[in-house]
Structures are given as structure tokens and as C-alpha cells.
Amino acid sequence: MDNYDVYLYLSFGAMVLFLLGHAMDAFHERRKLLRQLRNQL
């Protein structure tokens, strides 16, 4: 079974990438919009 540990690491790695990716994208979108709206003031 030990040879299959790579699947465990891949699963946890994919999870971290997904969560981080979503969070970073949402914060980036928000910063972009705030900057744009503030420039229009």
C-alpha cells in the first residue's frame, strides 16, 4: 500500500491549490473593482 501514498499527497495538494486559488482570485477581483470604482469617484 505504501507505494500508493503519492495519491494521498496529490489529493491534499489539489485541495490546498483549490482553496488558495479561490481565495486569491476572490481577493484579487475585489481589489481590482475597488480600485476601479475609487478612480471613478
Added chain:
Amino acid sequence: MYSVKIFSWISLKNFYRFSGWLLPSLGILFLATFSLGVYGGLFVAPPDYQQGETFRIIYVHVPAAFLSLFIYTIIFVNSVVFLIWQVKLCDILASVSASLGASFTFLALLTGALWGKPMWGTFWVWDARLTSELILLFLYFGYMGLRSAIPSLETRAKISALFAIIGMIDVPIVHFSVNWWQTLHQGATLSKFARPSMATEMLIPLLFMMVAFFVFYVFMVCLRARTEILWRERNTQWVKKALSKVAKFSKQDSLLYG
């Protein structure tokens, strides 16, 4: 009378303020439950007597699969409420949930495939549970594609709500597929009506991970909905006032201001 009160409470402005107040607590709760879940899942829970260390994929796979169904149900409920009462917030909540739901569905399929290889000897089989979950992913893609293809805000909201309602038929199929058909996929590990089929030291980290994923979803929905509300309400007085207040005090972007 009551409905008028409820609708005024769920106005975009009120949601914006309420979610701004909620976000920091959600962030802390997510970090706490996620850390406990990952630590418990990787270091405290003992290896399975048959599957060894590979069983720990459950701590990613089950919460992701649970959320893939839960988020679609949330989209469905919001779509029904939007079509009946035309609550704008419901359309926003449904739209921002879609990309998260698609991601969790993809993650469930990916981790399922990675778990399937060592346990079943194959990454994929055209089994009822796997196939219906793949259809769910396509439903999410269809919903997102439909939304981005229609420029008019009102038409987009109505048509995508109808699409989400029709697509809901797949959710009970995914859930009950393991009971209705002979499948390679195992039955439910956690059930509302039965004792869990797992040892407590394996179960507790799983519950932490499920709470962490759920909190992450609520956090992200609040964050993305706030961005969408700012965009849609950019010409209103309250948004201009909030923006000028921030511009006055700080040159930097404030991410979580109320």
C-alpha cells in the same frame, strides 16, 4: 406584511453590511477547523487496516463531494426564491456559488479517481455514482456558461434560474445512486439515521474537515457576493458614500470594510 419586512432585511445594502461584519469570524473559524481537520486526518487518525494510509483521501473527498451536492441545492433554492419573489440577492448568491460548486465537484471527482486507482485498480469506471457526479460537473459548467452568454442582467437571472431548477433532478440521483443501482462505489459513510460506520478517531477529523469546507464556502460566497453587489450598486448613493469614506482615510485598498 412580514414578507415586506424580510425583503427589506435581505436588501443588497443590508447583506453587504452583515457579510462585512461576518467575514473575519468566518475566516478565523475556517482556519481553526481546517487546521484541526488536517492535523487529525493526517497525524491522529490511525491508518485503515485494509487501505493503509491511502484512506486519508477521505478527508478531502467526502467534504468536497458533500459540498458539490449542497451548493447545487443552494443554487436551486435561490433560483426558486428569485423566480417567485424576484429577490436580487438570491440571483447573486446563486451566481457566485456556481464556480465554487464546480470546483468542489471537480475536486471530488479528482480525489475519487486518485482513491480509485489503489482501491479498485482503475482511475475511472462508468459507475452510477461517478457518472451522475460527472453530469453534475457539466451542469455547473452549463449554468456558468449560460450566465456568461447572456448580456442582459434580468434575462440572464431568469434563464439561469430555470436551468438550475431543471438540473436539480441530478442531485438526488447522485445521492441515491449507490442504493438504487449496483455500484462499485461504497454506500454512505455518514447518515442522518444510522450510526457512522467509522471509528471515532477517524470520524472526528472528518467532521472538522466538513465544517471547514462549509465555512470556506460561506466565506467565499460572502466575499464574492460583496464584490458583485458593489459592481451592481456602483451608481447608488450608499456605495459612493462607502467608497469615499475609505478613499478619505486610506490610499490602500481596504478589503473588508463595512
